[in-house]
Amino acid sequence: MSTDNSAGGNNGAENGDRSGTPEIRVHGLHKSFGDNEVLRGIDLEVASGEVVCVIGPSGSGKSTLLRCVNLLEEPSKGQVFVGGTEITDPDVDIDAVRRRIGMVFQQFNLFPHLTVTDNLTLPQRRVLGRDKEAAAKVAAENLRRVGLSEKATAYPGSLSGGQQQRVAIARALAMGPQVMLFDEPTSALDPELVGDVLAVMRMLADEGMTMMVVTHEMSFAREVADRVVFMDGGVIVEQGPPSQVIGSPTHERTRHFLSRLLDPAMAEVEDTPPPEPDKSV
Amino acid sequence: MTETDTRVQPRRRGLTRSQKRAVSRGVQYAVFVAALVALGLTADWDQLRNQFAQVDLAERMFPDIITLALKNTVLYTVSGFVFGLALGVVVALMRLSSVGPYRWLAGIYIEIFRGLPALLIFIFVGVAVPLAFPGTEIPGGTYGKVALALGLVAAAYMAETIRAGIQAVPKGQMEAARSLGFSHARAMVSIIIPQAFRIVIPPLTNELVLLFKDSSLVLFLGVTLEERELSKFGRDLASETANSTPILVAGLCYLLVTIPLGFVVRRLEAKAGEATK
Numbered sequence: 017m018s019t020d021n022s023a024g025g026n027n028g029a030e031n032g033d034r035s036g037t038p039e040i041r042v043h044g045l046h047k048s049f050g051d052n053e054v055l056r057g058i059d060l061e062v063a064s065g066e067v068v069c070v071i072g073p074s075g076s077g078k079s080t081l082l083r084c085v086n087l088l089e090e091p092s093k094g095q096v097f098v099g100g101t102e103i104t105d106p107d108v109d110i111d112a113v114r115r116r117i118g119m120v121f122q123q124f125n126l127f128p129h130l131t132v133t134d135n136l137t138l139p140q141r142r143v144l145g146r147d148k149e150a151a152a153k154v155a156a157e158n159l160r161r162v163g164l165s166e167k168a169t170a171y172p173g174s175l176s177g178g179q180q181q182r183v184a185i186a187r188a189l190a191m192g193p194q195v196m197l198f199d200e201p202t203s204a205l206d207p208e209l210v211g212d213v214l215a216v217m218r219m220l221a222d223e224g225m226t227m228m229v230v231t232h233e234m235s236f237a238r239e240v241a242d243r244v245v246f247m248d249g250g251v252i253v254e255q256g257p258p259s260q261v262i263g264s265p266t267h268e269r270t271r272h273f274l275s276r277l278l279d280p281a282m283a284e285v286e287d288t289p290p291p292e293p294d295k296s297v
Numbered sequence: 298m299t300e301t302d303t304r305v306q307p308r309r310r311g312l313t314r315s316q317k318r319a320v321s322r323g324v325q326y327a328v329f330v331a332a333l334v335a336l337g338l339t340a341d342w343d344q345l346r347n348q349f350a351q352v353d354l355a356e357r358m359f360p361d362i363i364t365l366a367l368k369n370t371v372l373y374t375v376s377g378f379v380f381g382l383a384l385g386v387v388v389a390l391m392r393l394s395s396v397g398p399y400r401w402l403a404g405i406y407i408e409i410f411r412g413l414p415a416l417l418i419f420i421f422v423g424v425a426v427p428l429a430f431p432g433t434e435i436p437g438g439t440y441g442k443v444a445l446a447l448g449l450v451a452a453a454y455m456a457e458t459i460r461a462g463i464q465a466v467p468k469g470q471m472e473a474a475r476s477l478g479f480s481h482a483r484a485m486v487s488i489i490i491p492q493a494f495r496i497v498i499p500p501l502t503n504e505l506v507l508l509f510k511d512s513s514l515v516l517f518l519g520v521t522l523e524e525r526e527l528s529k530f531g532r533d534l535a536s537e538t539a540n541s542t543p544i545l546v547a548g549l550c551y552l553l554v555t556i557p558l559g560f561v562v563r564r565l566e567a568k569a570g571e572a573t574k
Binding site: 088 | 467469470487
């Protein structure tokens with residue numbers, strides 16, 4: 017475990033060195049739904065090969081932030097760059113940009129009318145224009161990576177939640193993304209199925225994939241993340257190496273959140289709306 | 298939640314529940330038998346038999362009623378259904394469009410063609426279209442006209458069904474497709490509409506049954522002998538022989554198709570219910 021940690025740390029340092037152009041750059045990002053301002057000015061950079069875990073209470077805007085990075089949500093204000101391209105530029109071909117960004121959802125969102133293999137091949141063929149054989153080859157390779165080769169002909173409905181999520185990861189990988197976004201990938205899973213999905217994500221991190229992960233899995237964040245970002249009330253409250261943010265948080269709100277997460281009974285006591293955000297960090 | 302109330306209920310006065318149920322069922326049977334007896338005694342059965350059950354007359358209708366009339370009914374229905382389905386998908390997509398005028402146009406279309414009797418639309422297609430566009434022939438002759446008239450009616454109903462089907466596909470499906478790089482249109486065609494169709498197959502089959510019956514309205518377009526369908530065929534023969542047996546036989550031919558179709562609908566609905574579990 018401790019070797020993992022140090023490896024991750026080294027990785028991060030390395031990436032820090034060659035991060036002339038960060039893979040993801042978010043600048044002054046605001047997002048409102050009607051009168052509800054969910055994001056209140058986010059600045060964030062994710063270097064190539066870096067694994068960033070975003071944590072925070074529900075309603076803190078962390079999923080919205082992630083969804084702004086591939087423009088599933090249109091930012092109200094601010095800029096988002098992915099691989100050096102400003103995707104918030106209205107002239108940019110968003111479909112082309114999204115091909116480089118893999119997204120994994122809480123609810124898996126596999127296509128239920130297609131077999132597992134067709135879930136992987138259809139996007140490759142329709143979006144990337146690959147021919148049938150090439151797409152099938154890439155699909156088989158990625159199913160093997162997530163350990164589900166034997167489910168190639170199954171329909172998603174016959175798989176467990178954990179298997180579905182691994183297929184969803186394989187589907188995203190089959191497009192050859194440079195960045196992977198994970199939106200609470202294990203929150204809809206039965207506890208005993210979480211481990212397999214996290215193992216696949218850990219493998220990706222070890223392979224050097226650039227990853228942004230919204231999660232409640234503190235042990236995953238602690239062991240795999242190069243950097244942990246704590247959000248609350250639509251702002252980034254603090255960020256840094258997991259040992260610092262999770263191990264010894266400097267902000268009261270971070271401490272409060274972590275203590276409630278570790279001791280759920282506390283959650284009942286104080287379920288008040290978050291205090292006015294102070295724009296620290 | 299799972300524990301049932303085990304307290305002993307105080308004994309009610311009068312009849313127990315099962316006794317009440319027995320009495321209620323007895324009354325319903327009594328009413329049913331009384332109605333049958335009344336019908337049997339009051340109706341003039343000899344007259345009915347003469348008018349509707351002339352076996353030799355019925356025999357004379359075969360095989361034409363199958364090879365010609367039923368065949369035409371099926372042809373009219375299918376052509377109307379195919380045209381209506383195509384138009385219905387277009388109207389449904391317009392209804393869901395982000396372009397305002399498309400939505401309004403589709404809404405107006407649906408309100409008009411759902412609100413008018415199918416008969417008026419047949420007359421309109423038969424009379425108004427040739428007047429409005431003189432010199433233009435609707436391709437396919439009578440079949441084309443029927444496909445147009447039936448399709449116009451069916452599209453209005455099917456558009457609403459298909460729209461509901463598209464909206465019943467979870468939002469995450471479109472998001473997943475978009476995040477994989479599908480354009481909105483391509484995601485609709487490749488991912489959303491195929492799933493929507495699975496949802497709407499039972500109600501669309503129901504629409505097919507309705508169209509099958511509405512195809513009888515073709516007689517208001519004026520058809521040649523070879524173009525007659527079940528209702529026209531039966532009615533012509535009935536007036537020719539001054540006997541209603543052909544009507545009864547034609548009616549049985551409708552049921553020959555609609556009852557199995559109804560069975561298929563229920564099977565599909567049961568299957569769809571299972572799939573969504």
